[in-house]
Amino acid sequence: MTRSTTIWRTAGLLTAAGLALAACGTTGGDGGNGDGGDGGDGGGDCAGVLAYVGPLTGPAANLGINIVNGSKLALEQFQEANPDCEVTIEEFDTQGDPAQASPLVSEIVGNDDIIGVIGPTFSGETAATGPVFAEAGLVTVSPSATNPDLALNGWDTFHRIIGNDDTQAPAVATYLTGIDAQSVFVIDDASEYGAGLGAGVVEALGDLVVGTETIQVGDTDFGPAVTAVNASGAEAIYFAGYYAEAGLLVSQLRSGGYDGLFMSGDGTLDPGFVEAAGAAADGSVLTCPCAPADDEFAAAYEESAGQAPGTYSTEGYDAANILLQGIVDGNLDRASLLEWVNNYDADGVTKHIQFDETGEVAEVVVYAYPVESGEILLGEPIE
Amino acid sequence: MQFQYVLDNFVSLFVGGLVFGAVYALVALGYTMVYGVLQLINFAHSEVFMFGTFATVWALWLIGADTSTMGVALVLSLAFAMVVSMVTSGGVALLLERVAYRPLLKRGAPRLVALISAIGASFVLSEAMGLRGAIASALGLESVLGRYVARSRENLGLPTDRTFTVQFEIFGYGVTNRDIIIVVAAVLMMVLADQFIRRTRTGRGIRAVAQDPETSSLMGVNSTRVIQITFLIGGLLAGAAATLYMLQVGATRYNAGFILGVKAFTAAVLGGIGNLRGALLGGFVLGIAESLGAGLFGGEWRSVVAFVLLVLILLFRPTGLLGESLGKARA
Structure with missing residues (x-):
């Protein structure tokens, strides 16, 4: 990260x-x-x-x-x-x-x-x-x-x-097409990590992306982003950023009337996400190349x-x-x-561990971690 | 530039800005009142607000309110939380005046020194909250305080249900009960504060000290007491703003006051610092400008829009939109 x-x-x-x-x-x-x-x-x-x-x-x-x-x-x-x-x-x-x-x-x-x-x-x-x-x-x-x-x-x-990070974006696309999502809204937090991951997800999803928005790390009010999401009529959101903003974002999206899927990446895979968002975090899905x-x-x-x-x-x-x-x-x-x-x-x-000449591990598995009843559950590999 | 998008979603962006502007305005009142009386920018006011946000959450924990609390119980819980938050913020503001300002003013320290003292107090208050876990464990109180001090540098969420029901629609945008509560409560608080300053004996004292501290003390106004009350009112309003902010944003952390403080201070300057009605106008103008700006240029331009607006307005009206000081306000 x-x-x-x-x-x-x-x-x-x-x-x-x-x-x-x-x-x-x-x-x-x-x-x-x-x-x-x-x-x-x-x-x-x-x-x-x-x-x-x-x-x-x-x-x-x-x-x-x-x-x-x-x-x-x-x-x-x-x-x-x-x-x-x-x-x-x-x-x-x-x-x-x-x-x-x-x-x-x-x-x-x-x-x-x-x-x-x-x-x-x-x-x-x-x-x-x-x-x-x-x-x-x-x-x-x-x-x-x-x-x-x-x-x-x-x-x-x-x-x-x-x-x-490049391996996570295609897996996100695989997951979203797997659940037959027709329209996805992508939000990133303008950090090096978030912007990179967000751009990767947009590219991997192609035509499914109905809108994008950028927020700032440290922001607390995401009203304009909520308006943009609701106006786009997206079925799913992917947020590329960290858990501090993710918690606030999902809770404001829910109270703003958005009822589609909320997804985010490894930056959000932390108990702090659920703690800040409370019940609003339920039903979210977090992707991570890390294994449970x-x-x-x-x-x-x-x-x-x-x-x-x-x-x-x-x-x-x-x-x-x-x-x-x-x-x-x-x-x-x-x-x-x-x-x-x-x-x-x-x-x-x-996973099976073997390195190529650049030091990357040969086998990469990205997992999807569902959030239910205020807890991040064990991840399932995305295939 | 997404003109079509802004036109299509104008009401939604406008109402969103109005709601957040109400919070700015309430906090801005604290800046403006202290400035009016002391010609001092109380930079620690953002921390007074931050303590209120924590008090809101803790009060709700204390009475066991959670997502299953509904209807009248929810309204009463939130009202209780707001009272606790106002008392906490008011207390912190009084403490601040006592510890960080009064000793300096008594010794006739220059304004710059008081300003630095304010910045220092801001760091101390913010880090005291961020390190509350460490402080509690040093005192051996960690097990007693439990979750009140756990994960002290992380976000703390409002424990109650935050799904709000749509009350009525304006041009396709559903106005929720939360939007109404925030704007109505904020305006009510501001009207009360304004009337207090204009109509009561103490309010007249505040205006007198703002106009001329020496003459007013010759006329029998206790200026120490007036300053104290000014801080207290600012704190109470910040506490109310804190609860409304928690309804809107949903979570807080030890440094939540920083950005909001900067924005509220901007709102105060925008409206004309030292002017109560200016703070109100400045808060709403700033909130709405930010929201529409974010819609027009994208979310990452939000603060840019706010501060460019500030620079432009100050270029043409150096004293702010209403540009009138607290002292000159007539009854």
Whole structure:
């Protein structure tokens, strides 16, 4: 998901707190690794340090926490299966901000113990730090960065296990033609993510689009958009944007008399959407290239993390697993682990994982998540 | 430019603008009254409004109103929420006057200092709401307050049913009971405020201080008290606006006051800052211009239309549309 930089009103305090937290995490991880190296024994020294790069605090912390919890679950299961193998995951909190990610990434690249990276989480920070990782030959596996252009930079180290934004739009069209919608109204939020996804949906739907409208991130009154939708007589709406605006938009559409289908994308797949919209959110459908957790995964995750899995939890689990399997296979330095990921070919919990030469995952599945009675239900693959 | 679209949907856009303009106007009154009395732009007024929106939601939670609340119970619940919201906003406004202004005015600080104090107070109030979860957990009250402090940086939705029934149609646009409630309530509040300033003894005091603080204090007007009452009235109106805003928009968050505050301030300047009727006119003109502008040029041009209009009007009428100060208003 691409996220525009947020201007922090409390920048000073929060930045200081965030850096302090990140610093603590780093120190703790280093110690753990030293002990692990000494304790490793058996056929070859099996040890390694992985790094998570992404937000743990800040406005988009939820997504980062979901990923970290997923990768921690992978690590726990790995250590149970391989008690001799000492692996740690260090957490680097970027707050989702490219400006904060850059110094952290220099630190990661300079630490020779770190041989693989889970992340970066958002497209902005991935774009900012990609060249540094590529230069250092440090492999990255992102569970969540979906900007299509990221794969076009020629970074050998870049991989993502999620379909990019361009894969979502055709799936939206497939879904809407599948339910035989005759007229669709497309609204975007003018952000890099929303405008890109919105334009893709308009293109994929072709003649079915009866109107488009643009709103602004941070707006609260969408009266003109409601008027435009009602005037167009559309049966369905696709909103390309984030959950904060989506919640307000759907509630104002409903109270404005619109009774057709409301659809939105991965930016809206968050409990905050339902919380803001209340009953107005019922009946909405949200699309996401991210996979829902099955019962077995959800139970294990809940036991490990103490909360239900959320968006990108399964992708975080898969990303960590690819790197962990590489380590147990004996790839203990950056070059061989990168080689391992490039040649990876196995099933994950989200999908069959194999990367093409640009780092895109070969198999992409987009899911449709229905909203009913104030809850986002498990997604079904769109076919 | 979508002239045909605007012509076809003129009533819908117009009524939509009128309804939101009513909210602008109510908030604008707070800016204009404080300016009239103190020649100070109270930038923290947007946060006074924001506290009202939260008070509205919390009041409805407290009495257990939800989507199943209907009919008379719903009307009573919303009326209760509005009273709580007005009291909360009024209280915050009084607190603001006490903490952020009075100490400065007493020491004869320049207006610029009070302005900076207002901006600072605005940040503090907004972040206090945005960090209420962190504050509660620091005090160990997280489990007691529960959902009142949960997800404190996210949108908070109005818990009651928001499907409104169409009362009558004008040129094909169904006017809902919500549209009527918002406009009627806002106009009623404004008429009350206007009459209060014009007809009561306290109102005369406010006008006297606005005209000449020194002379009025020589004539026995307690200016500290007058300033306090001015803040209180502004707060009460912002609280009423907050409940109406929640009916219209449906959700709030800790920084919801910011954009609305800027727009309401614009409305006050548009109508002539310091002028009560100007704030009313400015609010409606701004709301309608925004709505029609968004229809004509597309939603992303909405704020552009509003501010270009402001610049144009100030170019030709530097004192705003009605350009008369609070002090000169006659009884």
